[in-house]
Amino acid sequence: MPASTFVAMLAGRQDACAPISANTFMWLLLCSAQDASAHWAYKGLRARGLLPLELVTAEMLLQSRKWEHRVDASGASISITLADGRVINNKAVRGTLNRLTYVPLQSLEGTPDYDYATQEYAAFFMSWLYALPPPVLNGAAAQGLSGAWRHVSEWVSLANKAGLPTPLYRQTSHDTINEKLEMRKLFPNGTPTTLAIAVGDRVVGPPLPREIRDGCLRLAHLAQTPLLGIEFVRGTSSNSWSFAGATHMPDLRLGGEPLLDALAAELFQPRSSSPS
Amino acid sequence: MILLCGITTESPLALVREALDEMGAPYVFLNQRRFSVMKMALEISGGRTSGRLDVNGDSYPLDEFSAIFSRLMDYRFLPELRDKPEGSPEHLLCHNLLDTLTRWAEIAPARVVNRVAPMGSNFSKPFQAQLISQFGFEVPETLITNDPNLVRAFRERHQKIIYKSISGVRSIVQTFSDDDLARLEHFRWCPTQFQAFVEGTNVRVHTVGERVFPTAIRTDATDYRYAQRQAGDHAELREVELSDELAEMCVRLAQGLGLAFAGIDLKITPENRVYCFEVNPSPAFSYYEANTGQPIARAVAEYLASG
Numbered sequence: 001m002p003a004s005t006f007v008a009m010l011a012g013r014q015d016a017c018a019p020i021s022a023n024t025f026m027w028l029l030l031c032s033a034q035d036a037s038a039h040w041a042y043k044g045l046r047a048r049g050l051l052p053l054e055l056v057t058a059e060m061l062l063q064s065r066k067w068e069h070r071v072d073a074s075g076a077s078i079s080i081t082l083a084d085g086r087v088i089n090n091k092a093v094r095g096t097l098n099r100l101t102y103v104p105l106q107s108l109e110g111t112p113d114y115d116y117a118t119q120e121y122a123a124f125f126m127s128w129l130y131a132l133p134p135p136v137l138n139g140a141a142a143q144g145l146s147g148a149w150r151h152v153s154e155w156v157s158l159a160n161k162a163g164l165p166t167p168l169y170r171q172t173s174h175d176t177i178n179e180k181l182e183m184r185k186l187f188p189n190g191t192p193t194t195l196a197i198a199v200g201d202r203v204v205g206p207p208l209p210r211e212i213r214d215g216c217l218r219l220a221h222l223a224q225t226p227l228l229g230i231e232f233v234r235g236t237s238s239n240s241w242s243f244a245g246a247t248h249m250p251d252l253r254l255g256g257e258p259l260l261d262a263l264a265a266e267l268f269q270p271r272s273s274s275p276s
Numbered sequence: 277m278i279l280l281c282g283i284t285t286e287s288p289l290a291l292v293r294e295a296l297d298e299m300g301a302p303y304v305f306l307n308q309r310r311f312s313v314m315k316m317a318l319e320i321s322g323g324r325t326s327g328r329l330d331v332n333g334d335s336y337p338l339d340e341f342s343a344i345f346s347r348l349m350d351y352r353f354l355p356e357l358r359d360k361p362e363g364s365p366e367h368l369l370c371h372n373l374l375d376t377l378t379r380w381a382e383i384a385p386a387r388v389v390n391r392v393a394p395m396g397s398n399f400s401k402p403f404q405a406q407l408i409s410q411f412g413f414e415v416p417e418t419l420i421t422n423d424p425n426l427v428r429a430f431r432e433r434h435q436k437i438i439y440k441s442i443s444g445v446r447s448i449v450q451t452f453s454d455d456d457l458a459r460l461e462h463f464r465w466c467p468t469q470f471q472a473f474v475e476g477t478n479v480r481v482h483t484v485g486e487r488v489f490p491t492a493i494r495t496d497a498t499d500y501r502y503a504q505r506q507a508g509d510h511a512e513l514r515e516v517e518l519s520d521e522l523a524e525m526c527v528r529l530a531q532g533l534g535l536a537f538a539g540i541d542l543k544i545t546p547e548n549r550v551y552c553f554e555v556n557p558s559p560a561f562s563y564y565e566a567n568t569g570q571p572i573a574r575a576v577a578e579y580l581a582s583g
Contacts, residue, residue, distance in 0.1 A: 064422075066421070066422065066423050067420065067421050067422050067423070067467045068419070068420075068421050068423065068426055069402065069419070069420040069421070069467070070417070070418065070419055070420075071402045071405050071406060071409075071415060071417075071418040071420075072415065072416075072417040072418065073409060073414050073415065073417075075406075075409075076402070076406050116441075116445060117466055119399075119443040119444070119445050120441060120442050120443050120445070120466060120467075121466070122399075122400075122443065123399055123400035123401070123402075123403065123441075123442040123443035123444070124400070124402075124420060124442050124443075124467055126399070126400040126403045127400050127401075127402035127403040127405075127406065127420070127442070128420075130403050130406055131406065140403070141396075142393065142394070142395075142396030142397040142399065142403070143393055143396050148393070151379055151382070153318070153320060153379040153382070153383065154379070154382055154383060154393075156320050157320055157323070157325070157383040160320075160322065160323035161323065166320075166322070166323075168319065168320070168321045169318075169319065169320040169321070170317070170318070170319050171317075171318045171375075171376050171379060172315070172316060172317040172318070172372070172376060173314065173315050173316040173317070173369065173372050173373035173376050174315065174369070174372070175372055176368070177372075178363070178368055178371075179371070179372075179375065180371075
């Protein structure tokens with residue numbers, strides 16, 4: 001669906017400046033305050049008529065006045081009253097772009113409860129994020145707040161299952177790499193790469209051969225990560241592509257306007273009833 | 277060939293090793309404490325995983341291993357590294373060996389008890405509860421909040437409530453008392469988990485593949501693991517039988533979470549309602565086996581040997 005269609009469908013539905021309460025439908029963009037990529041997407045999605053779109057940072061969440069997260073036989077719910085008075089309620093959320101990767105508790109660093117609080121907050125965020133209704137790009141998983149984190153060895157294995165051409169991966173006990181300081185890579189640092197971004201059933205980025213494009217979609221599906229950045233290294237022949245890595249946190253700006261269109265299409269799913 | 281990983285004195289690992297000895301099943305024991313004399317290489321090429329593991333003076337191709345039982349401990353606490361600074365060559369070697377081992381186990385076409393990724397759901401209890409409820413179990417009513425008024429209302433509604441950690445950090449489950457009311461204002465900085473107390477019988481179900489080993493626990497303590505401290509007496513454990521339907525639900529739950537071996541904590545109410553509190557992906561089953569004689573280690577060994 002082109003961007004202009006969203007604007008036509010949504011224009012006038014909500015005043016972007018109207019106060020947000022528990023009874024207002026909204027889209028959510030969750031990110032850290034430093035996530036320039038997410039802030040760029042926020043502007044672009046609003047311009048496409050995804051309104052009201054609430055930008056909520058991890059730092060704002062930590063200042064919340066009130067948390068209410070319930071889990072029982074009927075399901076799970078979340079209601080957050082932010083310090084500025086906005087209320088985020090799962091019943092009113094129509095879709096979420098979730099870029100939270102950690103809970104920034106630096107202010108507690110050095111205190112006796114720091115380690116405990118870090119684990120408690122991360123576990124709490126994992127649960128309430130999982131309670132958000134679809135679509136969520138990307139949803140909380142057991143290995144990460146916005147999609148599962150995977151080691152490069154797992155990505156290679158998955159990429160191969162997805163039918164993408166993969167390079168040889170090698171790891172030994174006597175490697176000198178310290179993974180606490182540096183991540184393993186499939187190609188040497190400085191190797192030029194090309195990024196494709198899978199969003200739902202679309203792939204945004206450079207023109208790709210059909211089988212590579214299909215492989216990207218299969219990889220996103222296998223990884224249960226609907227928004228997935230996939231890097232390739234181009235070979236000397238024009239049709240030679242090699243998988244170079246994948247991330248659930250791609251730099252959205254690299255996808256440009258087509259990515260914003262794809263995100264808007266994925267996040268906009270008509271809902272007939274009002275929140276109760 | 278089966279690969280056992282961990283330290284020799286750890287009870288569950290020792291029991292599985294004993295069972296494999298009794299069965300005469302071939303295995304290799306990777307003693308984590310001897311990391312300095314081991315070597316491992318892993319390769320992934322065209323979808324095929326290969327490599328070698330040099331351990332105990334022998335060298336094994338990785339594809340010879342059809343099953344892995346891993347009880348690796350946090351290497352930073354190994355006595356061999358006690359006096360070595362973080363970042364030292366010994367730390368790096370130990371980390372890289374265990375990391376290579378773990379990466380291989382995550383993708384190896386073998387029976388792995390258990391892979392690391394599916395164990396992650398136990399990191400967050402309410403997250404795991406949402407998964408558990410998808411498998412037909414009841415989960416206790418849970419409230420996580422930093423609002424004292426909501427806690428008061430929750431307690432008024434349920435009469436008896438408990439509180440415990442949200443994360444996988446081990447904490448003692450405590451009943452919320454009148455004394456705790458006075459402390460409510462202190463938790464505004466960190467949302468806390470409260471749960472309706474469920475009356476009934478605690479049942480720990482160990483699942484191994486498709487087999488189940490249910491154990492009932494009788495105690496007056498809120499947290500039976502701390503029965504001596506909370507109720508002044510040890511918990512009494514006995515083997516029980518589950519209905520076929522419930523046994524199947526437990527197997528489906530463990531499989532659905534990707535766990536070949538799991539410890540499922542249930543509470544069965546006098547009205548026969550079944551609540552599931554948690555699924556432990558790395559159960560210390562030796563406590564239950566020692567108290568009931570249930571052949572859990574043998575079942576794990578048989579599961580590994582039939583891989």
